Amino acid sequence: MSEALLHPSVPSAALMAVLGYAVVFFGILLLLVVVIVMGKIMVSSQKKAAAAAAAAAPAPEAAPADKPVAKGTAGELMLHDVDPKDAAMVMAIVAHKLNKPLNELRFRSIKEVKDK
Amino acid sequence: MNILETLGRLASESGFAGFLAAGGWKNLIMIAIACGLLYLGIVKKFEPLLLVGIAFGCLLTNLPGSGLYHLDMWDAYVAGTPYITAAGEVIEHLTFTTVMHEGGLLDVFYIGVKAGVYPSIIFMGVGAMTDFGPLLANPKSLLLGAAAQLGVFVAFFGAILLGFSGPQAASIGIIGGADGPTAIFLTTKLAPELLGPIAIAAYSYMALIPLIQPPIMKFMTTPAMRVVKMEQTREVSKTEKIIFPIVVSAFVILLLPSTAPLIGCLMLGNLFRECGVTDRLSDTVQNALMNIVTIMLATSVGATMVAERFLSADTIKIVILGLVAFAISTTGGLIGGRIMYRVSGGKINPLIGSAGVSAVPMAARVAQDVGRKYNKTNFLLMHAMGPNVAGVIGSAIAAGYLLSVFG
Incomplete structure (x- = not known):
């Protein structure tokens, strides 16, 4: 491990901290997009399935x-x-x-x- | 046979004589600390499942002559230097196999910590016990799980200011993630010499969440915010719950490969729970396997609390930084909650932000209790579970980042 990582200076430690927090947010934001898209696909497919089932079902x-x-x-x-x-x-x-x-x-x- | 000589030799070789040897008094202090931790675990019920094992491991390792754990052996293992056994044999390169031959019982247990096996298996159990439904119903709560990682990075920076090395500071910072297995996993990889105090700080503060968080929650929110009633979230289908662990594993591990052991196991455990065809495995992971691993993890982590390493100013600094990390993580989550309250036009109760620190489900329960205190008809528990489980993912990502930088 380099000396800069082993004993980081105060400014570089601050930068690492800010970058780390940003990476967590970035990762979570991307995950959020994936989960939202997944949810939308699921909800729409459920609606389609429900509509298809209703159409296929014989009249009461x-x-x-x-x-x-x-x-x-x-x-x-x-x-x-x-x-x-x-x-x-x-x-x-x-x-x-x-x-x-x-x-x-x-x-x-x-x-x-x-x-x- | 000279009886007196034999008795004298027995006395000088006994553990009691060890207390009178140089530095032996430190072992007595550590035994007192172990008894104090046992008191907290048994009487005060502070995370007893872990604290009792940790305290007993600490007790065993500090009994002179017990030979259950060899600090010098693990130091040599980490440094890659030769190790001289008690018999005088020199081992050039220590491996897990030689540790099994030469080490004591707790050395053997510790291999599972060192290899990162126990924290990962515990994560599998956590996954099998976690319902990600509230998170899927309200995905925006993921952001609160990210916001509540603030303490990790503030404590990291604080540790650097206090003179810790980069890897040590990263291990101290992760206490703010409020996630014991993640803290142990990262510390074992980056700063194994600090494992004892970091594990103690992490689990003690997790147990103290009901005391630490409410004053911060009160300070960071207004009465009008605290009484907000949140709407019922949508129902999540079984298919969504099955797909979620698969998608998250693939996505997060591709993003940060160093999170693979933790996220992989967390999501595998969750898949066992949700897929509906592995109930036996889910049950085993949640109960039998988790209990067995908890015993080994706790005792071996406790064994690392060797007097010569634990009794130092660094331990006090870690305890203080851990508290700061917890408090700032809670504050970060609440700031995120306040922002979401504003953006949503007052529909989100910012109190659920405090649950963004992992500590599942303790932090969510605290959000529920505080919410009910100000509005008796308020039920925030399910809403708080979203950020709570998001915090587990967030702390794993934070650990992955720190591991990729310092690992």
């Missing part, structure tokens, strides 16, 4: 005619062999147990599980 099927839809079935909530009153009770119990208002919960399907 109507409720099968042969499935029994109980009276009171509304919107997306499907009731299978469940009386609307029982369904309302189930929903109220779930809301109570979760300590959440009923209008913040989303029920998609209620089906009676029968003993075999």
